[in-house]
Amino acid sequence: MPIAPTRFSRVSIGWVSSTQSIEDKFVGDTGENFSVVGGATFTRSTVSMGGNATVSGTLRVTGAITAVSTATFGDNVTATGGLLVGNAAAINELVAISSATAAVSLGAIAGNESSSVQTVALSGATRGDSIFITLDPIYALVAANRDVAWFASSSSTAGEVHVWGINSTITSVTPTASTVIRLTRINHPSYI
Numbered sequence: 001m002p003i004a005p006t007r008f009s010r011v012s013i014g015w016v017s018s019t020q021s022i023e024d025k026f027v028g029d030t031g032e033n034f035s036v037v038g039g040a041t042f043t044r045s046t047v048s049m050g051g052n053a054t055v056s057g058t059l060r061v062t063g064a065i066t067a068v069s070t071a072t073f074g075d076n077v078t079a080t081g082g083l084l085v086g087n088a089a090a091i092n093e094l095v096a097i098s099s100a101t102a103a104v105s106l107g108a109i110a111g112n113e114s115s116s117v118q119t120v121a122l123s124g125a126t127r128g129d130s131i132f133i134t135l136d137p138i139y140a141l142v143a144a145n146r147d148v149a150w151f152a153s154s155s156s157t158a159g160e161v162h163v164w165g166i167n168s169t170i171t172s173v174t175p176t177a178s179t180v181i182r183l184t185r186i187n188h189p190s191y192i
Helices: 143-147
Strands: 003-005 015-017 096-104 115-121 130-135 148-154 160-167 179-187
Touching: 096 115, 130 148, 143 148, 148 179, 160 179
Parallel strands: none
Antiparallel strands: 003 015, 096 179, 115 160, 130 179, 148 160
């Protein structure tokens, strides 16, 4: 009877009759399990690795990867489509990043670097958060506004942040009333 190469099976080399595969011949020897020196293409939807898997080159997955345990990366992690972190997860000790818009009116600020402090509600804000301000794009178009520098800090009261402006000129300046700003908060796991 003529012979033919076997289909991929637990044994990757050998010969059997053209009418039987290795699996047909040895019923207990099933599934793909072999080492690859060069490249390999897996056409099955699921590849199960019972031991450790080491990739010395590039591992490209076109579908989703779910890590059911701890994933350790020895180098940088680049996210081209956004990085999503689940509840209570930490990125370099950052617990959460969130932002909100607020309309803030500082009122008149006297000259000689005096300031005007306002308390603004920011959901989730807590003491020790890093607070960043992004002003409305049209803010700088008003000449007097350019004399005022904006600052923000966390508050000892949960859900609040402090926002203030400092006037660097000798004349009183009233920034555009109800200026719309974006407040971005970064929450840290602890406050020192």
